[in-house]
Amino acid sequence: MNKDFYAWSAGIFEGEGTGGIWKGGVNGIQPTIRVEMNDKKVLKELQLVFSGSLFPDMSGRKPIGKYNYNKIMWRWQITHRLALHFALTIFPYMKGRKREILMKIIEYYDVISRYQA
Numbered sequence: 001m002n003k004d005f006y007a008w009s010a011g012i013f014e015g016e017g018t019g020g021i022w023k024g025g026v027n028g029i030q031p032t033i034r035v036e037m038n039d040k041k042v043l044k045e046l047q048l049v050f051s052g053s054l055f056p057d058m059s060g061r062k063p064i065g066k067y068n069y070n071k072i073m074w075r076w077q078i079t080h081r082l083a084l085h086f087a088l089t090i091f092p093y094m095k096g097r098k099r100e101i102l103m104k105i106i107e108y109y110d111v112i113s114r115y116q117a
Contacts, residue, residue, distance in 0.1 A: 077113035
């Protein structure tokens with residue numbers, strides 16, 4: 001992949017993404033990156049490069065005013081080392097508030113690697 005794609009991925013994550021060190025997984029802690037949107041094709045691009053799961057999420061969607069919230073929301077999600085790889089790859093392109101989320105995932109693995117050494 002090229003730098004343009006990574007910069008694009010950073011923009012998608014900044015606009016539509018979330019993540020952090022969440023409860024769950026095998027050992028009770030699960031570093032997670034998640035992006036949700038209506039445009040499945042965009043999320044498919046992320047999945048093709050960074051792997052992960054892509055699935056529909058209809059939970060809590062209700063019509064409000066003129067907006068149709070009954071559309072299918074798609075969720076792309078990566079966890080553990082895949083989340084670390086994504087964080088390290090797009091971190092140089094991040095300028096906004098979600099840079100802190102990526103930093104938490106990177107720091108989590110830094111602490112783990114020092115502990116295991």
